[in-house]
Each structure stands twice: as structure tokens, then as C-alpha cells.
Amino acid sequence: MCVPGCQEVVARRLSRRGLFRGVAGMSAAGVASLAGFSALPAGGAFAAPVSFSKVVDLTHVLDPSFPTYFGKPQLEIRQLFSFDKDGFNLNEWVVNEHTGTHLDTPFHFSKDGPSADALPIETLVVPLAVIYVREKAAADPDYRITAADIATWEAANGSLPPGAAVALNSGWEAHLGTDKFRNADASGTMHFPGFHVDVAPVLAGKGVAGVVVDTLSLDYGASKDFSFHYKWLGSGRWGVEAAANLSVLPAKGATLVVGGPKIKGASGGPSRVLALV
Numbered sequence: 001m002c003v004p005g006c007q008e009v010v011a012r013r014l015s016r017r018g019l020f021r022g023v024a025g026m027s028a029a030g031v032a033s034l035a036g037f038s039a040l041p042a043g044g045a046f047a048a049p050v051s052f053s054k055v056v057d058l059t060h061v062l063d064p065s066f067p068t069y070f071g072k073p074q075l076e077i078r079q080l081f082s083f084d085k086d087g088f089n090l091n092e093w094v095v096n097e098h099t100g101t102h103l104d105t106p107f108h109f110s111k112d113g114p115s116a117d118a119l120p121i122e123t124l125v126v127p128l129a130v131i132y133v134r135e136k137a138a139a140d141p142d143y144r145i146t147a148a149d150i151a152t153w154e155a156a157n158g159s160l161p162p163g164a165a166v167a168l169n170s171g172w173e174a175h176l177g178t179d180k181f182r183n184a185d186a187s188g189t190m191h192f193p194g195f196h197v198d199v200a201p202v203l204a205g206k207g208v209a210g211v212v213v214d215t216l217s218l219d220y221g222a223s224k225d226f227s228f229h230y231k232w233l234g235s236g237r238w239g240v241e242a243a244a245n246l247s248v249l250p251a252k253g254a255t256l257v258v259g260g261p262k263i264k265g266a267s268g269g270p271s272r273v274l275a276l277v
């Protein structure tokens, strides 16, 4: 039994424990100072009512051919009933949790961080800051967002709102449907942009709740140690991978809605992700 507020307290406690576990499992090279990590704001990220005039779908259509991190199909759709034969349509799915536009939970990269069913919903409806690095990513597919990119955004838009989500607008969505989306070289190493591990404590110190990428991974494609995943998800925060339509959003002012799965123990899952603008 959990009284009101208890779940948030539990989640915060879990996130702190997860943070240390996640870091303990990292390579020495991936460990940066954790000074500056702070708790997520209690009770949600909005000081005033949210207003919007349109809804932007940040979700790609998911079918079995959608590219995957591991390079193999991760969705199978089996038709169990059809309207013509049975009078109604009903499919079943066999799907990897990390397929299409999807949520990464803290549990994905920690021993006992919150899974999808346990994430506080106040952290899934939040202000969205969009960091534009398309030219940098076009010039360097291994580009990683740094603290300097966050500083540039804040110089133009003001401080990141506590509890916000930060999105990487790398322009990589334009490569969907071509081999360049995974951009694997002859050795199988992928080359697409992501978040630099050193930016994790910077964002966490500002109270950021989640990050969003338009690529297949929060870490850049060439990462071999998932260092950003360990540090970020291990600190009790979440991510969204393979988001669509980030390029039509303003740098500031949109509200992100992450409609993740509420499946017990899920490390993530295909999600309906929306922006209210």
C-alpha cells in the first residue's frame, strides 16, 4: 500500500541507488564527476497551466521493416482473426521492447531502477527543449551533444526548465529508409550522433528528467560501452529513441507527452510520443 507521494519518494530513492549502481558498472573512462546531480522536481514540471494549439506526432509508424539497433527485425505481427473470416480483426505481436519510437527506462541500464510501470507520470509530461545540431551531425556522424551545445541553447532561450526533457535534433530522420540511418561501416560499427557522457551530469544538475534522440541510441552509434545510457538511465532518468518530426518543433515552448507502455517490469517499449505546441 502506498500513500499519495510515496511512489515518488520510492522512485527518487531508487534513482539514487540506481545512479551509484550504474556508475559502478561503467568503465573508468566513462565515469565523470557526479557533482551537480539533483532530484527531479516533486509534483511535476509545470508552474502554470499548459496551453497549445496543435499536436505533433513524434512517433514513427512501426512495421517489421523499421531499422533496429541490432540490425535484425524486432517486430512480428500475427493475424489471429480477420474481419472477412471472423467478423473482427485481431493481431498479436512479438516485439522487442526497444523497437521503433520507444521509451528507455532506468531499469534498462540499472539493476533495480524504475521499470515502465513504475516511472512517475509527472516525469513523462514535461517541457521540451530541442537542441539543433544538424550541421554538426552532417559534418561528423559521430557527433555528440556537449555542455557547449546546452550553453548555446540556454544563451538563446534562457535556462532549461527544471523537469524538462532535452531532444537531440540531429536531422538523422532524413536518412530513414536508407542504410545511412544505421550507417554501419565494414566492421559493423554504426556512425550516428548521440549524447556525450559528460553532458549527463550537466543535464541532471539542471533537473532534466529525460532525453530524446532522432537516432537508434542515446549514445552515439560508435559507442562500445553505452556510457551515456549507464550514467543517464542509471540515475533514474528516462530516454526516448528514434523520435520523429523533431525538426518541426520550436527550440523552446513545446510540451512533450511520452505515452510509454505500462507493462510490469518493462525495460522500455514502443511508445506514442507527442508534442503539444
Ligand SMILES: [Zn+2]
Residues within 6 Å of the ligand: 098, 102, 103, 104, 241, 268
Ligand atoms: Zn532503447
